[in-house]
Amino acid sequence: MARLPVYLRTLADMRDSHVTTVSSERLADLAGVNAAKVRKDLSYLGTYGTRGVGYDVEYLLFQMSRELGLTKDWPVVIVGMGNLGAALANYGGFGDRGFPVAALVDADRAKVGSMLGEHTIHHLDDLDTLVADRDIAIGIVATPASVAQDVADRLVVAGVTSILNFAPAVVSVEPPALLRKVDLALELQILSFYRQRDSVAGPEKLASGVNGHVPPLGGTVSGPTDASAPAGTARPGGGR
Amino acid sequence: MARLPVYLRTLADMRDSHVTTVSSERLADLAGVNAAKVRKDLSYLGTYGTRGVGYDVEYLLFQMSRELGLTKDWPVVIVGMGNLGAALANYGGFGDRGFPVAALVDADRAKVGSMLGEHTIHHLDDLDTLVADRDIAIGIVATPASVAQDVADRLVVAGVTSILNFAPAVVSVEPPALLRKVDLALELQILSFYRQRDSVAGPEKLASGVNGHVPPLGGTVSGPTDASAPAGTARPGGGR
DNA sequence: TCCTGTGAATGTCTTCACAGCC
């Protein structure tokens, strides 16, 4: 479930505030969802709550970390040292949360050998060795769209079965490999779409509940993003 | 619908390849979805296809751009010039797709006045003026989590009704304002979750149909049950 | 009394399957 990480983050904040117990309702508020949903989600992990009391923050954190596979770090390789790739390499937010950047890779030999932050840039051809030597579990694709599929394939061959794709292209991998995508401009287009739609329809309702949802046309804008599983898909014909 | 931008990108690629007509099936392949879904999605926009033939690429592009509100540029302000914010400011991918970066803002006066790429960094207090003067429609929040909600509120007050939040925090705005979130570490955690789950369940199915789905999550896991005590050793993700 | 855990109901999205048109 795509909401587990949100709960995890919320719980971690609570622990840092020395909160020891939390009710589903409180957690739901902080995570921006419905209380029944929280209970249902948590019940998938097992029966960790206490009726009449709530959930033990520390214990729940432990169980969730385990379920999410976060009890150890997962080294990451970033492929593509253009603007975005370099940015992600410098961004500290990965290592902080258990995904240390372990290698940087580019196909451009002019970049190979130069330093970026504390890492040397390696050539794409060295991917297999890097992955094996540094126990890399996850690959981030930050290349131009035209080579994204090829890079993803090479990552899979090298043994990286979890890929996060930032290139604006449809990329797919064969199960059991997993791929998720983040398309930044696409997010802006979606915002543009809803804004466009609302301005046509006219902003009638204003003060709704705590959590404002945009009903028209089915899509949710506020609130959690889609929950689609990152299942691999057979390669479409015109790849590359 | 969150898939429209994907179709749009795919269609743009086709036009660049001088393809004039496309069937729902072909478009579905390239966009990585089901053909019926494509038809249903497109039928929301109106009846733009021709039975027995398919869709006219150029015409469909025009209609979709209009529906997505992409017939004009939407200037963007980026708030928070830390690693990620600076990265996004340098990232060319926004302007290319109709969302030019029009202003950079930070709360740290030490950064105000310095250049980043072709932009000067302004102070957060100047937000209202900047938004009004530069006709800014969209705000990108790339601040620390602790101030994300405050920044979002200030954006709304300044007249920015579409917000893209990169801070790892739950942020909400009152309708009719819109907010979407992108949490990079969260994406990695989701990957980690599925990988974890699959490795426990064992990768049985391999070559499935066109669309491989990861089994929901209700599935029985015979693997390691809770057992071990919570004890403070857990290494939950929410570091910071 | 308080709050969890969960069947049942409701709502939403996806897929199927086919009528209708080119």
Add this chain to the structure above:
DNA sequence: GGCTGTGAAGACATTCACAGGA
């Protein structure tokens, strides 16, 4: 014959509502 547009069926997710334990 090929392909779109769409009702109907199915799968899935969310919410309700309440039994039952602390």
